[in-house]
Amino acid sequence: MTTSDNSESLSYDTFSASLQRSKELEADLQKNPQNHRVLTGDRPTGDLHIGHFFGSLQNRVRLANMGVETFIVIADYQVLTDREVFDQIAEYTLNLAVDYIAAGLNPDSGNVFIFPHSAVPELNQLLLPFLNLVSIAELERNPTVKEEIEASKMTRINAGMFTYPVHQAADILFCKATAVPVGKDQLPHIEMTRTVARRFNAKYSSDKPVFPEPQGLLSKAPTILGLDGSKKMSKSRNNTIPLKATEDETAKIIKKAVTDPERLITYEPERRPQVANLLEIASYATGRTPEEIAQEIGDGGAGKLKAYLTDSINTYLKPLRTKRAELTGNMDYVRASLDKGIQRAREVGEKTLLEVREAMNMYR
Numbered sequence: 001m002t003t004s005d006n007s008e009s010l011s012y013d014t015f016s017a018s019l020q021r022s023k024e025l026e027a028d029l030q031k032n033p034q035n036h037r038v039l040t041g042d043r044p045t046g047d048l049h050i051g052h053f054f055g056s057l058q059n060r061v062r063l064a065n066m067g068v069e070t071f072i073v074i075a076d077y078q079v080l081t082d083r084e085v086f087d088q089i090a091e092y093t094l095n096l097a098v099d100y101i102a103a104g105l106n107p108d109s110g111n112v113f114i115f116p117h118s119a120v121p122e123l124n125q126l127l128l129p130f131l132n133l134v135s136i137a138e139l140e141r142n143p144t145v146k147e148e149i150e151a152s153k154m155t156r157i158n159a160g161m162f163t164y165p166v167h168q169a170a171d172i173l174f175c176k177a178t179a180v181p182v183g184k185d186q187l188p189h190i191e192m193t194r195t196v197a198r199r200f201n202a203k204y205s206s207d208k209p210v211f212p213e214p215q216g217l218l219s220k221a222p223t224i225l226g227l228d229g230s231k232k233m234s235k236s237r238n239n240t241i242p243l244k245a246t247e248d249e250t251a252k253i254i255k256k257a258v259t260d261p262e263r264l265i266t267y268e269p270e271r272r273p274q275v276a277n278l279l280e281i282a283s284y285a286t287g288r289t290p291e292e293i294a295q296e297i298g299d300g301g302a303g304k305l306k307a308y309l310t311d312s313i314n315t316y317l318k319p320l321r322t323k324r325a326e327l328t329g330n331m332d333y334v335r336a337s338l339d340k341g342i343q344r345a346r347e348v349g350e351k352t353l354l355e356v357r358e359a360m361n362m363y364r
C-alpha cells in the first residue's frame with residue numbers, strides 16, 4: 001500500500017495560470033474533440049436569462065456541436081446550501097432542462113447528457129472518499145464560498161455550504177471530465193477539483209492515475225450588467241431578461257432599463273456603462289458592433305435605443321422561444337431526455353466508482 005501524499009496546500013490564487021491553461025485547452029478541443037469530455041452545469045433556482053445565454057449556454061452548444069461528449073449537471077443538491085426551495089425543486093429542474101434544450105443542447109444528438117445530480121448515487125458516493133482529501137482550513141479559505149456566505153446573510157451556516165465544492169469535484173470527476181466551461185467565480189472550485197484528483201491519484205493509484213486533472217474553460221463573453229445598472233444580471237436582483245419572456249414582456253422590461261440623461265447615444269463603456277451595456281446586448285443579438293449601432297441611433301436617444309434592443313432580442317430569441325413553447329407542451333419528451341441523461345451518467349459513474357473502490361482496497 002502506498003502512503004505517499006501530495007501535501008502541497010491548495011492555492012486559490014491562480015487566475016493567470018487558469019487563463020493560460022484555458023487557452024491551450026480551447027486549442028486542443030478544436031483539434032481533438034474526441035479526446036475530451038465536457039462537464040458543466042447550474043443550480044436549478046429559476047429561469048435562465050440572456051446573461052446565461054450569451055455568457056455560457058452558447059459556448060456549451062458550440063462545444064457540443066463540435067462533437068465533444070457533454071455532460072450537463074443540474075445541481076439540485078447544491079441549491080440546499082443557501083435556500084429553502086425544496087418544494088419547487090423538481091419544477092425548477094424540469095424548467096432548467098427546458099431552457100437547455102430550447103437553447104440548442106440536443107439530447108437526441110447522442111453526445112449531450114443532462115441530469116440532476118441527486119439522481120446519480122454513484123456520483124454522490126464519491127463525496128465520501130473525497131472529503132478526506134481536503135482540510136477544513138482549505139474549505140474555509142474558498143473565496144467564492146466566503147462571498148456566498150456573506151451575500152446570503154445566514155447566521156447559521158450549514159456544513160453543506162463549506163463542503164459543496166468537494167461535491168462539485170465529484171460532479172466533475174465522476175465522468176472524468178477534462179474541460180469544465182465556467183465563469184471566473186467557479187475557478188476556486190476547479191482548483192479544488194484538481195487538488196482532489198491529484199491527491200487521490202498520489203495516495204491511492206500512483207501507478208495508474210484514476211482521475212485526469214480537469215481544467216476550466218473560460219468563455220470569451222464578458223459579464224452582462226443588470227438592466228438596473230447594477231454589476232451583474234441576476235434573477236435575485238430582478239434585473240434580467242428571462243429567455244422565456246414574451247415579446248411584450250421583453251419590451252416592458254427593456255423600457256424600464258436604467259440609462260443616463262444624455263440624448264446622443266455613444267458607445268463609451270467606462271463613462272456610460274448602462275448605455276454601453278444595452279448596446280453590447282444588441283450587438284450580441286445582431287452580430288453588429290456596438291459602435292455601429294450607437295452611430296445609427298445617434299440623437300434618437302434612449303427611447304430609440306431601447307426600441308432597437310427590444311426588436312433585436314425578440315428577433316434573435318424567436319426560434320428559441322418557439323422551441324421552448326413546443327417543449328413545455330411536451331414535457332414527456334423533456335422527462336425522457338433527463339432519464340436518458342441519468343442513465344448515461346449512472347453507467348459512467350458506476351465504472352468510476354468501481355475503479356475508486358478498487359484503488360482504495362475496499363471490500364468487493
Ligand code: TRP
Nearest residue numbers: 039040041042043073075168171
Ligand atoms: N456551482 C455552479 C453554480 O453555482 C453549479 C455547478 C454545480 C457546477 N456543479 C458543477 C458548474 C460542476 C460546473 C461544474 O453555477
